[in-house]
Amino acid sequence: MLDITFILPDETSVTVAANEGDSLMQTAVDNGIEQIAADCGGCCSCATCHCIVADNWQDKLTPPDATESDLLSNAIEDAQKNSRLSCQIFLDATHDGLVVHVPESEW
Amino acid sequence: MSCIIIGASHAGVQAAVNLRAQGYKDSITLINAESVMPYQRPPLSKAFLQDALPEQRLWLRPEAFYQQKDITLMLSTRVVSINATDNSISLENGNSLNYCKLIIATGASIRRLTIPGSELPQIHYLRDHKDTVGIKEQINNIEKVVVIGGGYIGLEAAASMAKLGKKVTLLINSERPLAKSTCTIVSDFFTKLHKSHGIDIKLNTQAKSIEKAAQGVIVNTSDDDALAADAVIVGIGVTPEQSLAENAGLTVENGVCVNEFMRTSNEDIYAIGDCVSFYHPLYKKQVRIESVQNATDQSKTAASAICNQPTPYNATPWFWSDQFDAKLQIAGLSDGYDDTVIREESENSFAVFYFKAKQLIAVDTMNQPKTFMATRKHLTRLVEVDKQLLADTNVNINHVFNPVTGA
Numbered sequence: 001m002l003d004i005t006f007i008l009p010d011e012t013s014v015t016v017a018a019n020e021g022d023s024l025m026q027t028a029v030d031n032g033i034e035q036i037a038a039d040c041g042g043c044c045s046c047a048t049c050h051c052i053v054a055d056n057w058q059d060k061l062t063p064p065d066a067t068e069s070d071l072l073s074n075a076i077e078d079a080q081k082n083s084r085l086s087c088q089i090f091l092d093a094t095h096d097g098l099v100v101h102v103p104e105s106e107w
Numbered sequence: 108m109s110c111i112i113i114g115a116s117h118a119g120v121q122a123a124v125n126l127r128a129q130g131y132k133d134s135i136t137l138i139n140a141e142s143v144m145p146y147q148r149p150p151l152s153k154a155f156l157q158d159a160l161p162e163q164r165l166w167l168r169p170e171a172f173y174q175q176k177d178i179t180l181m182l183s184t185r186v187v188s189i190n191a192t193d194n195s196i197s198l199e200n201g202n203s204l205n206y207c208k209l210i211i212a213t214g215a216s217i218r219r220l221t222i223p224g225s226e227l228p229q230i231h232y233l234r235d236h237k238d239t240v241g242i243k244e245q246i247n248n249i250e251k252v253v254v255i256g257g258g259y260i261g262l263e264a265a266a267s268m269a270k271l272g273k274k275v276t277l278l279i280n281s282e283r284p285l286a287k288s289t290c291t292i293v294s295d296f297f298t299k300l301h302k303s304h305g306i307d308i309k310l311n312t313q314a315k316s317i318e319k320a321a322q323g324v325i326v327n328t329s330d331d332d333a334l335a336a337d338a339v340i341v342g343i344g345v346t347p348e349q350s351l352a353e354n355a356g357l358t359v360e361n362g363v364c365v366n367e368f369m370r371t372s373n374e375d376i377y378a379i380g381d382c383v384s385f386y387h388p389l390y391k392k393q394v395r396i397e398s399v400q401n402a403t404d405q406s407k408t409a410a411s412a413i414c415n416q417p418t419p420y421n422a423t424p425w426f427w428s429d430q431f432d433a434k435l436q437i438a439g440l441s442d443g444y445d446d447t448v449i450r451e452e453s454e455n456s457f458a459v460f461y462f463k464a465k466q467l468i469a470v471d472t473m474n475q476p477k478t479f480m481a482t483r484k485h486l487t488r489l490v491e492v493d494k495q496l497l498a499d500t501n502v503n504i505n506h507v508f509n510p511v512t513g514a
Contacts, residue, residue: 032172070477
């Protein structure tokens, strides 16, 4: 199991145990992080699973593909350089301790 | 105080989650007739059918989640009646339960074939978990499959079966696929896509009868063809599951009628999702929408109202369909359009904008998520948009909306 920390819009932080191979979105949904709406269930169709990954974790992530980038840049008012769709981040052993900020849902 | 939710699909489960998220302190009981854990429906015709998604990943929430949120999940439990006069429901097992607030999230049920041979075991539908599991159990015995229906389910089923290496014939009872829900350009794209993957599409063709053969079945068609098949998959639409509401004396008309807070004609009973008929404030008409977005957003509206934080429903509808490597995303309702504008980046990446009385009402995007997102964001009201700019792929899609709407 991996420790993943979600920092919620009110700055409270929640650390949950995640399975290797699961997406970050799945981990959030399974653990009741309701700001990650994940309407489309993780097929990269809706951008309702937006999160911001802390700077020091960037080199551990596979960069977004074209679909994810297009959704992010057009869906999110305050998309940041570290903005990601959590359905496209799949967790492995190198992600133990990952910290992600969850913005207030725009949807 | 207690809330009972009938139906544990996207709408029902999300209603329970939202009630808790909004601070509902009393008991929540979520009742479902099926025995399996509440699950997502979109993958039933796609990833789950293709065996690309394990069973547990189909679940809307893990089992422990319901306990953590103090939501009582009653599976394998069928509700036989709602007794609105004394705020109770009766179960098939003879028990009855009292509620303060009731949420009807009964969804829709499959429309079945009525032609001769419709009862044969080789005939499958795609609505519930057991339907997809039924096909998967037979998958190694299936070489040839006839899919009946040119809507989203028919197309997705055909694509999934082709992906699994099956020989697929798709019967569509109109001149093009998705004839009721989209324009010719999108239909033609799908026709070409499916043909390029070896699917034999027969347009303007109905199944007249199905008969048992030495191996599998024979599907007799309206153009006098006889198609041998090991399995038949039928996707010919659904009807709203409204009988409980109707028998309880609630107002129904093509779905359970609700107001802007998802409340039915009874003040203690709400209804959400596929089973609901409501007035959409953006489109100014009565609609019933079958989609995950609609189910999810209406569950929020109902939960807010029950928690005394009423907010009228006004969400912009959106939909998606994945077939082979094509991603169709739709925002808005195109029904009743009188003009279209095409924004084409390539043969495989285009958007069709739908207009009615000069106002942009909807968009279909094929492999163009950027246009989908930008348009969806602006479709919170209906505005006039410069059609030439929309069609011009050199103009950033966001810039098309901003000068005109002033947003």
